[in-house]
Amino acid sequence: MRHTLAVLVENQPGVLSHVAGLFSRRGYNIDSLVVGETEDPGISRITLVVEGDEKVIEQVSKQLNKQVEVIKVNDITNEKIVERQLLLLKVAADTAIRMEIMQIVEIFRCRIVDIGKRSLIVEATGDEEKIEAIIRSLRPFGIQELVRTGKVAMVRGTK
Amino acid sequence: MNGAQYLIKFFENKGVEYIFGYPGGKVIFLYDVLGKSTLKHVLARHEQGAVHAADGYARVTGKPGVCFATSGPGATNLVTGIANAYLDSVPLIAITGQVGLADIGRDSFQEADIMGITMPITKHSYMVKDIELLPAVLEEAWNVATTGRPGPVLVDIPSDIFSGTVDFSATTHNITTRKGPRKNGLEEQISKVLEAIKMAKKPLLMLGGGIIASRAWEQLEEFVKYTGMPVVTTLMGKGAIPDKNTNVLGMVGMHGIPAANLALNSCDLLLAIGVRFSDRVTGKPENFLFDTTIVHVDIDPAELCKNVNTEIPVVCDAGRFLTAIMTGFKKEKQTFQLDEWLSQINEFEKKYPLLYDKEKTLKPQYVIEETARIAGEKAVVVTDVGQHQMFVAQFFPLGGIRNFVTSGGLGTMGFGLPAAIGAAFGRPKENILLFSGDGSIQMNIQELATIAQNNLPIKIFVLNNSCLGMVRQWQELFFKEHYAQTIFTYNPDFIRLAEAYGITALRISEPEEAKGIIVQALNTEGPVLIECIVDQSENVFPIIPPGGGPHEMLGRWQGETHISRIG
Known part of the structure; x- marks a missing residue:
């Protein structure tokens, strides 16, 4: 099962390589794995998605907790x-099919941020x-390049 | 005040007595200050010697060992020693010089990313990039190395931090305080343990190095006396309780004492304290005591359920745990009826004693047994790694506190000689005995110079079987006697080698000579090397073949002529 950990x-420099090294x-x-500064500039938050059963995840959390630079580990999967x-x-978008792509973009409520010739x-x-x-919907048109980040996640406020 | 002066003063204030090290270009400034301080520097002949010596010192004193090395190769030479201390949870602080701040990352002369290299084998590695942070980093490093589960810490310091000057009284000392073990749920776990002990008919206490790290000898003695529970130890737990205590069955594991392994296999409750269920103890972890209730007590929560699933995990310091359990016993006036269980164990001991053939040729076990008899249980015993190490664990009864120094987790050949140096500095008034092999001793033989220079009274037993005995043994048993690269067809003359260093050397070739020469060696002032020409074909038994359980021991049993599996 996939687990999402907020760490x-x-x-500090070297923290990311330390955490990544621990996993390997x-x-x-x-x-x-996504890392970025938090509301406190002295603290970064790593959002990790890890594959493993309960036992593996428990070990991962414990090992992370042992590291000097790790402040808190939260399993937010559930x-x-x-x-x-x-x-x-x-x-790929020749003038002939541009409209069709733009309609798909509209449906998914995403945005077109650059228009090239083709x-x-x-x-x-x-x-x-x-x-x-x-990605599935746009694949038939010919994907020339694709880049995506890992997941960031935040626990919802109490209602 | 400059950085080097601050660092030296820091260690002085911490009560550090010895620094084990080796100078070099990027620590010149540090050594300049060190030479004018009250700290005593022990000059090794290789950085690996320095780090193992610091490790040995830490093990016999309980205080952190400190070692210095220069950048690049000096620092990388520490790596094995740091990994060794990491696996055996030894408090160690390694200070390495680094190229100047402006030169970092340019592949400068003698530059190596030692912080990156050592990160996976330390509790933590630091690089001081700002002199203002030096006080905080040193304080935190000391704190990390010595609290909780101890371990090595490395602090890499660029040369201009040593030479840089700052008003340290104005710098901040904010350090991250270590999170102690969580206490919530502890009481509940303790009462579960009490209940499990009450229900058990065949309880067994298994002790690891955690008992020693926690200094829990007194609590342990009281516990064993009160309960009468039989006790087994891991290799690292040896010395936690005197071997002559009648409750002690000895070491468990791959080369464990047969009765100890059989007790482990037969118990219905295993109370394991300060152990990490290494593969040398468990064999295949999935098969390990699957129908026994296991209580696992450790200060490091990550050890619980790491290798073996346990019914009752307890995150606690060993000493505090034993005290809590004793309080529980006394409150309930708990009594123990273990006669049946103890007589079963007694049967194991009678039926499967440790045997070897004392006649004809000189056996390594014989040398160890005789030395133990002559030197007594209070000697500080240091080993290298291999067959001789297991023979010492089996045949040298220990009685003192922190008297056993051995490379358990990493199994580092070459550890013994420098570790004995550290032990000799840590315990100057005591007999230091080193048992090594002709393979191991040659891995850090240069440290004979350090021993000679300081006239350290170490008695160095080189059990010379002209081969790498442990691997040879595996080749004999599991590789159809194909002795690939394990037979030393060439060895130096160890007697002349010792003499070249100015060390008295003696040789034992026949069993009859042993006693006389051991007495002579122990009565000689200063270092003595005793080369013992032992039987090459001798194997360590019992042996649990890889993947086997504690009861699946191969050995030569009483009244039998051939090797067989027990039972």
């Missing part, structure tokens, strides 16, 4: 969360399912 770490050393697989990925996708760049944010759906 607060000290914002102990033989855990990272599906995705929490109510807002999760987002960012996608940039360059799709291509468009589409920007999309959403959860994994939405991102996958967009």
